[in-house]
Amino acid sequence: MTEPREWLVMWLRDAHAMEEQAETMLTGQASRIESYPDLKDRITRHLEETKAQAERLRQCLEGMGESPSKLKDAGGKLMATGQAMGGMFAGDEVMKGSLASYAFEQMEIASYRVLIAAAEHLGEMRVAEACKANLQEEIAMAEWLASHLPGTTRDFLDRAAAGDKDAKR
Ligand code: MG
Ligand code: FE
Numbered sequence: 177m178t179e180p181r182e183w184l185v186m187w188l189r190d191a192h193a194m195e196e197q198a199e200t201m202l203t204g205q206a207s208r209i210e211s212y213p214d215l216k217d218r219i220t221r222h223l224e225e226t227k228a229q230a231e232r233l234r235q236c237l238e239g240m241g242e243s244p245s246k247l248k249d250a251g252g253k254l255m256a257t258g259q260a261m262g263g264m265f266a267g268d269e270v271m272k273g274s275l276a277s278y279a280f281e282q283m284e285i286a287s288y289r290v291l292i293a294a295a296e297h298l299g300e301m302r303v304a305e306a307c308k309a310n311l312q313e314e315i316a317m318a319e320w321l322a323s324h325l326p327g328t329t330r331d332f333l334d335r336a337a338a339g340d341k342d343a344k345r
Contacts, residue, residue: 194252195226195233203223205277215328218321229313268336271328285315292308
C-alpha cells in the first residue's frame with residue numbers, strides 16, 4: 177500500500193527530473209540555433225524559467241522533508257542528450273527541435289495538472305501554488321511555440337530551397 181503523500185513526493189521528483197531534462201534540451205537548442213533568432217531568444221528565456229521551476233520543485237520537496245532523486249535527474253539529462261544528438265544528424269534540426277519542444281511542453285502541462293490536483297487533495301497548498309506558477313510558464317511557452325510553428329516551417333523551407341547551409345539550425 178502506498179500513501180498519497182508518497183505518490184506526491186514521487187511525482188515531484190519526476191517533475192524535477194523532467195525540468196533537468198528540459199534544461200539540458202533547451203541549453204543545447206539555444207547554443208545550436210543560429211538562423212532563427214526569435215526562436216533562440218524565446219528558448220533562452222524559457223531556459224531561465226526552467227531553472228527557476230526546478231528550484232521551485234526542489235523547495236517543494238525540501239518543505240516536505242524530502243529531496244530530488246539524483247538517479248531520476250541523471251536519467252532526464254541522459255534522455256535530453258540522446259534526443260539532441262538525434263536532431264544534429266537530421267537535415268531539419270530546427271523542425272525536429274520545434275516538434276520535440278512542443279511535445280515536451282504538453283507533457284509538462286499534464287504533469288503540473290496532476291501535481292496540482294494531488295497537492296490540493298493532500299492540502300499541500302504551497303506545493304500547489306508552486307506547480308501553478310510552473311504551469312503558467314509552460315502554457316505560455318506551448319502557446320508561443322504553437323503560434324510560431326507555421327512561421328518557422330515557412331522560413332525553414334525557404335532557406336533550404338535557397339541552399340542556405342544554415343537552414344537546418
Ligand atoms: Mg518546465
Ligand atoms: Fe517548459
